[in-house]
Amino acid sequence: MRRAGPLTYRGSSIPNTTTDQRLLDQRGPTDWVHTDPWRVLRIQSEFVEGFGLLSELPSAVSVFGSARIRPGNRYYDLGVEMGAKLAQAGYATITGGGPGIMEAANKGAQKAGGLSVGLGIELPFEQTLNDYIDMGMTFRYFFVRKTMFVKYSQAFVVLPGGFGTLDELFESSTLVQTNKVTRFPIVLVGTEFWGGLRDWIRDSLLENGLIKPHDMELVQVVDDTDEVVDIIRKSHLDIARQHQESEQHPGPEQ
Template sequence: MANDGEAVRPRSPQAAARRRGPILLRGARTHGIGTTDQHLLDGRGPSDWVHTDPWRVLRIQSEFVEGFGALAEVPRAVAVFGSARTTDESPEYRTGQELGAALAEAGFAVITGGGPGAMAAANRGACEAGGYSIGLGIELPFEQGLNEWVDLGINFRYFFARKTMFVKYAQAFVCLPGGFGTLDELFEALTLVQTRKITRFPIVLLGSNYWSGLVDWLRETVVATGKASASDLELLTVTDSIEEVVELVTMAAAARDDTRAGTEDRW
């Protein structure tokens, strides 16, 4: 309600929007509310946490329940990561689109972060090829939203719940050129495989010009100074070939299926 004498300004239908998990907000109430992750991790009140943080567990639990429920019947899938800043006219966008189509034609669903740029390119390629296109969105201080090429979309409040879904339901990670978010997903996957917290699966860097500097640094600095083993670099595949990506993913999926079949036979 406006103060006395203050003119009421109607909100435009095109006003900037914010999402808090499944909730959509527009207008003045979107300012200063922060994100759910921020409220959870930045809380510094002397005693409020006793009354609020335990209840957040229920919201966290609901994100896992909703995610597991929505994705439980998804066919074998590949997670594709890349920059939201990739433009529609760039070669990287075309590569993402071709990758999404090739994975769909090979029988894989494509899972992305659901945003624009490289993510939209992979979702679009899968969608136009008749495949299953999935987007796992995240609440951010700036609106991103799910791109129009997503068949199944879920908006998450918490990064850690969303990242669990990528690892649980993808049989491979493919990274197109990207920024901190892509690097975050890449190194989490590497850490989980290196420490054997999850079964090894393909982790592919698509675009040698972009990724070769990172791999060189890992080899010449991290491995050379004993911070990692030379064998750890074998967890990564760098390529410019979409055909090689599909071949690696298909072979790994077949090997996993054979392993599961052998386990079931023993029982």
């Protein structure tokens, strides 16, 4: 009989080598690093590293937007301004860590003395973290990265972008709509860019009863970055007031 940790072997089932021997012996086939059990460990490690990096982050706002917009574009300048305004208001700025509007928001935050965070993603084409990040991490899995955006942000600010930006917008809206996350503001910046989408949601989704009237209030569309900061601050004051009132007037014991 042989015991190997919690396992017990007898007779012909006893292996010829010990677990340590098999671990430290020469390399064997590498197929195991592509199996689902190994992927689970990678996923777990990304959650651990992400939580470790961001656990002591101050109040933060995630800024989403296109990676394809270059310096000199008015939306790039808007991203720089947004990052700076958030920093001046005392918020850290979290982006996807890439170029374009993400770089602009990180740049604005860093130049204004705020904390600039980048959460990148492994892509088929090369995309490194931009140069204006104080804390950064590159993820293998989109869903782990999205968890970090939601868990460590107090608001989402969405500047013009493509499919990736729309994905982040609608996922965050769904989480708020279904009360999977504490209600927090989602603000679209740029009426000219986002106005058509807002009209479509009203005329197609709401008109056909696919969303409720109050769902239209989940996302606000503005042009002024100062107004974005005001919306975020007001939301946080309202939440703090609600918490204070619930502590002062607790409900009946269950």
